[in-house]
Amino acid sequence: MYTASVKPHLVIIGNGMAGTRLLEELLADAGHEYRISIFGAEPQLAYNRILLSPVLAGESQQSDIQLHNKGWYSRHRIQLYTEDPVIHIDTDNRFISSASGVHLAYEKLVFATGASPVTPEPLRHNKSHHIHQFRTLNDVSQILKSSQTAERAVILGGGLLGLEAAHGLNKAGLKVDVIHRGPWLMNRQLDETAATLLQATLRKRGITAHSNCQMEQIEEISDQQLNISLSNGEQLQTNMLVTAIGIRPNIQLALSSGLDCQQGILVNSQLQTSVSDIYALGECCQLGPHTFGLVAPIWEQAKALAAQLKGHHQQHYQPSPSATQLKVAGIDLFSAGDISEQSPDTDAWRLEDIQQGTYRKLFFKEKKLTGVILYGGVSDGQWYFNLINNQQDISHLQPDMIFGESFCTQKPNSDLHTPLATQPETSAAHAFQNS
Ligand SMILES: Cc1cc2nc3c(=O)[nH]c(=O)nc-3n(C[C@H](O)[C@H](O)[C@H](O)COP(=O)(O)OP(=O)(O)OC[C@H]3O[C@@H](n4cnc5c(N)ncnc54)[C@H](O)[C@@H]3O)c2cc1C
Incomplete structure (x- = not known):
């Protein structure tokens, strides 16, 4: 009142x-x-x-x-x-x-x-208690309850959230299939090479990805069993489904x-x-x-x-590039900025060690760093992210930059020493520290 x-x-x-x-x-x-x-x-x-x-x-x-x-x-x-x-x-x-x-x-x-969460078309009117979203504490309680009697789970959506859900259920002992409409997992944050490394790691843990396809139909064939038909002709039998296809x-x-x-x-x-x-x-x-x-x-x-x-009207908000990390134990992955190679003026540098399972890729436009993908070794992520936000000319550091911060800052003539080492951390760094 x-x-x-x-x-x-x-x-x-x-x-x-x-x-x-x-x-x-x-x-x-x-x-x-x-x-x-x-x-x-x-x-x-x-x-x-x-x-x-x-x-x-x-x-x-x-x-x-x-x-x-x-x-x-x-x-x-x-x-x-x-x-x-x-x-x-x-x-x-x-x-x-x-x-x-x-x-x-x-x-x-x-x-x-x-x-x-967006509800996919085949589930619009489906009220099965084996089908879950992943947004709230109540959702998590329901997923955990279902997982106690399940052996298999299907996750719809191979983005950040879908893979974190897959990891959670896999840790609970379930075999997990991930259905992803995009050409490869996390296609907004990763290129195909990084996604292939990620997929191989997940497969070893019992998480199988099905990319480039969609769920066409879902049937409840018994009280404990769902059958999912995919657009590529595959059939997946599962005890539960979690959707994570966007918001x-x-x-x-x-x-x-x-x-x-x-x-x-x-x-x-x-x-x-x-x-x-x-x-x-x-x-x-x-x-x-x-x-x-x-x-x-x-x-x-x-x-x-x-x-x-509080009356400080001069304060404005301006969108800036953001960074993402996957919260899956044992998988180090970092992506920030614009990672598309669509425009002809975008340059990309890659460093790959398939044996070690490490990979990094940097994207440049007009002598500035615009995007980064790191897989298996993400300690330079924040440094690259600061460079993306600073938008200063770093052309003199190419191609050394691909080897990371310590390689560049130990170079005697590097002018990255002082200015960038003392850059205040950006908001995204703050968010990850807080999370
Ligand atoms: C599982 C999961 C993992 C995530 N991991 C990351 C991550 O690693 N890094 C990252 O940056 N982001 C992550 N996110 C995204 C992040 O959580 C969201 O960006 C953030 O929560 C958005 O905040 P918000 O307040 O806008 O929305 P919310 O946190 O969803 O809050 C909105 C609230 O408003 C309530 N509400 C809606 N309508 C009404 C109404 N009419 N009256 C009263 N209340 C109402 C809702 O019930 C909800 O409680 C994750 C999200 C999920 C679901």
Whole structure:
């Protein structure tokens, strides 16, 4: 129930990674001037979604991944509503209504509603309890429950998330097949050579990849058995299926409230939506052509939005290249920047040791490093990533750069010594340290 207060009321919709990071940024430094309420659709307190993969793999406990306890919210006088989605917004009169019947007036409103997994066509109306998504703590509990009586699992999607799910179930003792529509695993982050090395390592562990094909049909042939037909004619029998084929920003509430949306809720570089005093950040938002699926850019958005809300209007958010790592024990893989060789002005350098199972590839454009792939030995990843973000002319270092930071910085005339060694770490590095 709304009670009168001299402080303006800030309402945040979504108690996930973005909403929580925004709270943390608002509480940092000089603090803020708001009375804050935050609504979460999930029953749990906010948790680190990235760590769902180690929870599935039995490497972390559910209790380890909670971000803040109830005391933290009350200490900071944040009114938290869990398992209570906001279902209606009256933007003319500035109030929100939740599923449980809470009505609150607001002065500033933030969408941090995240994204939902895409459901593939053959599963649209399938309610089998052997079919799972991999997005929430509840999903992980369901997957773990199913895996206890299963011997085989199929994962739909050979991207980052799909492979982390495959690893988790494989660690639980299941034989796993991965169906991937792309030409090779993680084709957005890896080239064919790196993906082939990855696939060979996975195969040794009992994870078989089926690339370049799609699931055409799924049948429940018994209480414990699903049969999956692939577009290449193969048939896979399995006890459970986990889908991880991508995400779609949660924009339904924004759309029904009259906010401009395309794929995501449209924002400008100040994270403002098309309606005044309403903002959006995280996986639900879209800035120009960009939508978001990793936490590094979301941390930057949270910082910029907190500054905006504190009245520092000069703070803007600009998208920058991001880096990815696979959270699968024993597999070292790093990819950052633009790894496509489409344009004629892109140059690529490769270093490969098939015996050792190591591989690296660097991409250059106009004398600048624009992308990197590292497989089996990723210690230079952060150095390359800083170079991609710096965008300084590094043509004098080609081809030495392929051998890594210590090789280049030990060269007597290297001007990479001081400037780059002292570069502050970028946001992505921060994200990985935190994750
Ligand atoms: C298994 C897994 C592993 C990942 N690993 C990595 C990784 O290694 N590195 C990386 O950078 N990223 C990773 N990600 C992606 C990362 O977790 C997301 O980018 C991040 O969680 C997005 O934050 P968000 O707040 O926008 O969305 P979310 O964290 O999904 O939070 C949105 C919240 O809003 C709630 N909500 C939606 N609608 C409403 C409503 N109407 N009212 C109230 N609440 C609502 C949702 O229930 C949800 O709790 C991973 C994701 C998953 C699923």
